[in-house]
Amino acid sequence: MSDIFERKNINMQLRREQEFSDIISLIKQSQWNAVKSVNKELIDLYWNVGRYIHERMENADWGQSVVKELANYLQKQDPSLKGFSDKNLWRMKQFYETYKNESRLSALLREISWTNNLTILSRAKTVEEKEFYIHLSIQERYSSRELERQINSGVYERTMIGN
Numbered sequence: 001m002s003d004i005f006e007r008k009n010i011n012m013q014l015r016r017e018q019e020f021s022d023i024i025s026l027i028k029q030s031q032w033n034a035v036k037s038v039n040k041e042l043i044d045l046y047w048n049v050g051r052y053i054h055e056r057m058e059n060a061d062w063g064q065s066v067v068k069e070l071a072n073y074l075q076k077q078d079p080s081l082k083g084f085s086d087k088n089l090w091r092m093k094q095f096y097e098t099y100k101n102e103s104r105l106s107a108l109l110r111e112i113s114w115t116n117n118l119t120i121l122s123r124a125k126t127v128e129e130k131e132f133y134i135h136l137s138i139q140e141r142y143s144s145r146e147l148e149r150q151i152n153s154g155v156y157e158r159t160m161i162g163n
Helices: 002-058 064-077 086-099 114-123 127-140 144-152 155-162
Strands: none
Touching: 002 064, 002 086, 002 114, 064 086, 086 114, 114 127, 114 144, 127 144, 127 155, 144 155
16 A cells, blocks of 8 residues: 555656646746847847938938947937947948848848847858858857857858758
8 A cells, every 4th residue: 555655656746847847848938938029129129220320321311420429429318228339330230231131031130149140240251141040040049159159160161062
């Protein structure tokens, strides 16, 4: 009788452990979804800022010095705003200009971090190579270090040679 009771206890404990593990999975998935949502909003913001600057410069409303002026204005108005230096504002403009005519990529850009986007933007030479690394980053959920490592090892070139 004691043996039956012990087996029931073990089975119940294993079931409970699986249920708790399921809860951990729900928490982790929700956390991942939250990170993806925030990331998408940030990429949308950077895209829109880049577009705004691009359009003002295209219409000759703004010259290059206005971007530095904007960065200083943002810092002065709200010192808590981070990531809007003149250098980063230029990157946002470059980001928009690089992908504005690439509709198949513009949705994918929002699935990877800004750091990974900047790495791909600065390191990949062609639109095809950019697309390759964007897809790879999404599929493998690469950290910025891992993406950097993959680019440095020439995974795109090796893949193209192998096809």
